[in-house]
Each structure stands twice: as structure tokens, then as C-alpha cells.
Amino acid sequence: MKELQDIIKKHEKANENNLKSALVTVVHLDGSSYRRPGARMLVNEDGKITGAISGGCLEGDAQKKALFTISEQKNVLFTYDTSKEDDSEMGIHLGCEGLIQVLFEKIDSEKKDNPIELLRIALSLRQKAVLVTLFHLDNKEKEQLGTCLLLQEDGTISGNIPLSLFKNSILGDLNEVMNNEESVFKQYKSGQESVTAFFEFIHPPVSLVVLGAGNDAIPLMKFADVLGWDFRIVDRRDTHANKERFPLASQTLVANPDVALNYLSYDKRTFFVLVTHSYKCDYYFLKSLCAADVPYVGILGPKKKLNRMLGELKEGGVSLSQAKISTIFSPTGLDIGAETPEEIALSIIAEIQAVLKGKKGGMLTLKEEVIHSRDSLAIQVELVKN
Structure with a gap:
């Protein structure tokens, strides 16, 4: 991103x-x-x-x-x-x-829907998108059509398909790629004519919301910026959550833990990290997040702290499903021996990346199979009738 x-x-x-x-x-x-x-x-x-x-x-x-x-x-x-x-x-x-x-x-x-403009549109709104790039894999001497079409999650289409013969087939496959949320390759054939399409699924940027604006939140901001993630910071103290301390944040919110979520937008690409260093603040942030459909809530601190909070939530009538508990990571971060704020931030960011990609975060040298599955590179062939 x-x-x-x-x-x-x-x-x-x-x-x-x-x-x-x-x-x-x-x-x-x-x-x-x-x-x-x-x-x-x-x-x-x-x-x-x-x-x-x-x-x-x-x-x-x-x-x-x-x-x-x-x-x-x-x-x-x-x-x-x-x-x-x-x-x-x-x-x-x-x-x-x-x-x-x-x-x-x-x-x-000068062209309204040139490739860079289509990429800009794809990134301008927090929406899923599918980008279509056409090329002639079987005949490199032919004119390469290139990046030509973008479908956004709200149904908006930018650009056009310059091949009328395959236009309906390509448009028909757009929604399938959007629904499956996976990039695919297809080759369309009709008689002697053919074209290969790269349907590229583009996720919205990751949004990292850090609850607690202490010094250990600063390296989290810097890592998020390197990765192109949206970064937001929340704290009850305006002396801590401000633009001077967090110049790269898209939002600096000063609010109490029990009401902060009322002023935050979030979706399934939003990751929360609690680093308040206050049991009470972490508890109320976690309580607010119990009903939020988010993939990750990381809490700094020992496991016994999380167990205590879950116990108090249950006593207060908030019983979490196992599926919800599986999205709570505490202690937050991968086990890399982190001690300094920068090392801890690295371990947290790495764990979020692993969760994002559905990985366990192990060492690649211990991985017996290939790093990336090659099944996704298969080119599906579709015969198109005139």
C-alpha cells in the first residue's frame, strides 16, 4: 500500500x-x-x-x-x-x-482514466476495489492494453474495456472477484483472438488505532507510516494525544475510555492496540470493544491481566464467545525477545501483519513448503462465443 x-x-x-x-x-x-x-x-x-x-x-x-x-x-x-x-x-x-x-x-x-488515476481512485476511498489489467501473453507483439478498469465496493466503475469481444465476460467476472476478495488470472479466447486479464483485488489500507498515547506509542506510529497504514491515537489526556507528539496520525482523539469508540470509525481492517499502562483504562476500552466487529485487539501486559478483565466482564454480565476471545491478543506481539519500546512495537506490528495474512508468525527457515502458494497464479481459461 x-x-x-x-x-x-x-x-x-x-x-x-x-x-x-x-x-x-x-x-x-x-x-x-x-x-x-x-x-x-x-x-x-x-x-x-x-x-x-x-x-x-x-x-x-x-x-x-x-x-x-x-x-x-x-x-x-x-x-x-x-x-x-x-x-x-x-x-x-x-x-x-x-x-x-x-x-x-x-x-x-491527459487521459481521464489512465493507470495512475485508477490507482488514485482505488486508494482515495476506504473501499475494496478490483483493478483489471489486460495483456496479450500469447503474442507480445500485439498492442498491450494495460490497466483499464476499476470496480469499487459501492459498484462504481471507472475506465473501460477496449475489447468489445470480451467486454461482457470481463465485466461478469468483476463482481465474483470482489465477492471472493482474491486476485485471479483469466484468459479469454474466441477463435484466434485471446487476451489475459489480471483481476487485482485491492484491500483498503490497514487502520491502526492505538489506545494510550505514551512514549511507547510513538514507534508504533513510525512503523505504521513505513507500511502505509492509517494511524490514529486516543488518550484521555490532551497533553499526550496531540499533533505535536503524533504528527503522522490521521486522528488524535482526546476522550475517556468508556466513550472513545463513539468518536471512532472502524471496520474489519481496523486493528486496536491498548497501551494505556492503566488497568482501569484498558478495562473500559476492552469493554467498549466487546461489541465491535474487528479482527484484532492487542493488550500490553501479562496474561493474568487479561484473565482478570475477562472475569470482571463476565461478572458484569458481559460474556464473550470463544470466537470473540480469539481476536484478543494479550500479551500483544510476537515472541522475539522484545524489551525496548521500539522492539515491542516491532513485535506488535509483526503480529498484526501475521493476523492480517492469516499466518502464525513462525520462522521461514522452518517452513517446508513454499513461502507463497502458487495455486493463486493459475490462469483460468474461458472460451467466449461470438
Whole structure:
């Protein structure tokens, strides 16, 4: 998310300086790679790069191809084979063992629904979205259609499908991708004509709400900013919850724990962390959150503190289901031996990321299977009748 935010900002700056740009996107992958489909970088005609499509090994060559795209004003699809022992084109052995399909798109800032504008729309509202990118995987000499359509959660569609032959089929698959909340690849065929579509599901940004504006909340703010997460801070003390101490916060709320949630918006991408260092404040915050449908409530402190709060809640007539209790993490954070505020913040952010992705947060060196499942990269084929 942070990468897309930076790309949009840099493109706006390039426009102000009358610089042309090209968008470089990983649109498919066969095998393994450092980055997944949806990884992007922006290249301006002065050669400056924002974002990345690999761990650094492809960017130099991709920059040259992006500058060619800007010069020729022509979209190009290129395959990087990172499995070659002697890659004469790249000059190095990349070792990732994958075929990476990379799309280079010219950006016409005068065009209302250019790729950057579609990304900007996708990120401007806190909604789910599906972005459609079309390319000819079987014939790289054909005109590559590129990023062309965006569906937002409220049903708004921006852009258009430039292929009338496959338009209805693609539009029909949009809602399915939105409902399943998973990116997919489809190839549409009719006679000798075909096109591959990358349906990219885009989640709203993560929102991190920290309840308690002590010094240990500051590194949480900094980590959230690096990741491109929305960050909000809540405390009953205006000497602590203020813009001077938390300049990167989108909201600084001064409110008592028992009523704070009345002034906060939240959804299933909102994560709460309680770091008030006050049992009473944590208790009332947790009590308020009992009815909230959120995926994560982290509480700083020992397990016995949580058990005490759950006991008092039950005595007060608030009985939590096991499903609700499973969303409460206390002590909050992964076990990485954290002691300092920065280390504790790192462990909390890492645990939130694990919960977000449905992972357990173990060591990758102990993982026997591949890091990322390759099932999601399969291209579904659909035959379209004329």
C-alpha cells in the first residue's frame, strides 16, 4: 500500500514538472520471485524510480525499458527468466527460478482514466476495489492494453474495456472477484483472438488505532507510516494525544475510555492496540470493544491481566464467545525477545501483519513448503462465443 501511495505522489510531482512517466507492473509469475503480481514501480523520463518490481536485480533493465516506453509511447510486455544460469540479457544469474511477466505502460496524464488515476481512485476511498489489467501473453507483439478498469465496493466503475469481444465476460467476472476478495488470472479466447486479464483485488489500507498515547506509542506510529497504514491515537489526556507528539496520525482523539469508540470509525481492517499502562483504562476500552466487529485487539501486559478483565466482564454480565476471545491478543506481539519500546512495537506490528495474512508468525527457515502458494497464479481459461 505504501508503494502505491508513493507512486501516486511521485507522479503528481512529475506532472508538476512536465515530466512524462511509465508504470511498470508485475502482471504474472510462473515459479518464484522476490515480488508478486501487483508489484509496481514508476519511472519518470529523467530516470528517477519510485517503487520496485524485484529485490533490486531487475530495476536497472526495467528502467531502460520504461524509458523506451516513454519515448515510443507504446505499452510493452516483457518476460524476465530468472532461472537461467547464464542470462546473457541480464548479465547476471538471478536465482529466483521464475518467469516474470512485466508490463510497461505509458501514462497519458491527459487521459481521464489512465493507470495512475485508477490507482488514485482505488486508494482515495476506504473501499475494496478490483483493478483489471489486460495483456496479450500469447503474442507480445500485439498492442498491450494495460490497466483499464476499476470496480469499487459501492459498484462504481471507472475506465473501460477496449475489447468489445470480451467486454461482457470481463465485466461478469468483476463482481465474483470482489465477492471472493482474491486476485485471479483469466484468459479469454474466441477463435484466434485471446487476451489475459489480471483481476487485482485491492484491500483498503490497514487502520491502526492505538489506545494510550505514551512514549511507547510513538514507534508504533513510525512503523505504521513505513507500511502505509492509517494511524490514529486516543488518550484521555490532551497533553499526550496531540499533533505535536503524533504528527503522522490521521486522528488524535482526546476522550475517556468508556466513550472513545463513539468518536471512532472502524471496520474489519481496523486493528486496536491498548497501551494505556492503566488497568482501569484498558478495562473500559476492552469493554467498549466487546461489541465491535474487528479482527484484532492487542493488550500490553501479562496474561493474568487479561484473565482478570475477562472475569470482571463476565461478572458484569458481559460474556464473550470463544470466537470473540480469539481476536484478543494479550500479551500483544510476537515472541522475539522484545524489551525496548521500539522492539515491542516491532513485535506488535509483526503480529498484526501475521493476523492480517492469516499466518502464525513462525520462522521461514522452518517452513517446508513454499513461502507463497502458487495455486493463486493459475490462469483460468474461458472460451467466449461470438
